[in-house]
Each structure stands twice: as C-alpha cells, then as structure tokens.
Amino acid sequence: MQADMPVNDNNENQELLNLIGDDAFTRLCTVFGGTRLHVSNSDRSRKRLNIIVGEENAEKMIFHFDxxxxxxxMLSSLEIKKRRQAIIExxxxxxxxxxxAMKYDLTDRQVRRIINES
Incomplete structure (x- = not known):
C-alpha cells in the first residue's frame, strides 16, 4: 500500500477487524472513529497503538498498514455507552x-467527568 493513502473502504476495515479482533477494533473506533489514523513504525505511533489495542495487535497493524x-x-451511541462503562470499570x-485518558485518547478532565457522573 502507498504511504498516506486514505483507506476508507469497508473491505479495509473488515481486513483490520479480522486482523486484530472485535474488541481491539472497537477500541480503535472509540478513539479514532470518523477520523484518519495514520499507522507508522514511529515510536509515538507504536506507543499509542500499544495503549489502545495492545502490543501484539499494534505490531500486526504496523506490519500490515505501515x-x-x-x-x-464512528461509533453509535450504544458503543459510546460501552466506552463509558469500560472507563468506569x-x-x-x-x-x-x-x-x-491515554487509553481512550481523552483528557484527565473528561475521564473525571465520566467517572463522577456514574
């Protein structure tokens, strides 16, 4: 695949889902849904992916989508409720x-608000 090539095809999302599994794919969509995620072999990208999808899935993503x-x-309101519950858990x-905050790409303040509202 070419560098910086936008991948918005359902087949590509299905390929990613098959590669990393439903839970990790949902976490990615929670954080990056509706936006572009540039996958690269940089330290920053690797650390961020490790936090969101785990080290093994991050390595798979970098290998296949570097x-x-x-x-x-984007996630539906149901998925947003699932994310809020995961934050509380x-x-x-x-x-x-x-x-x-790092795991879900939120600010500390947003996390505190979600937890205090529970």
Missing part, C-alpha cells in the same frame, strides 16, 4: 485517570 491512513467508522480496577 504508512497507511485508515479511516475508521478501568477506574474501579485501580487504573489511574491519566492512564485511562
């Missing part, structure tokens, strides 16, 4: 607000 801009679908498990 240099590609993936356009991920992560907080109950003792994960710091900072780590939760």
């Amino acid at each position: 240099g590609v801009a993936l356009t991920l679908p 992560d907080a109950k498990k003792g994960m710091s607000h900072r780590d939760i």
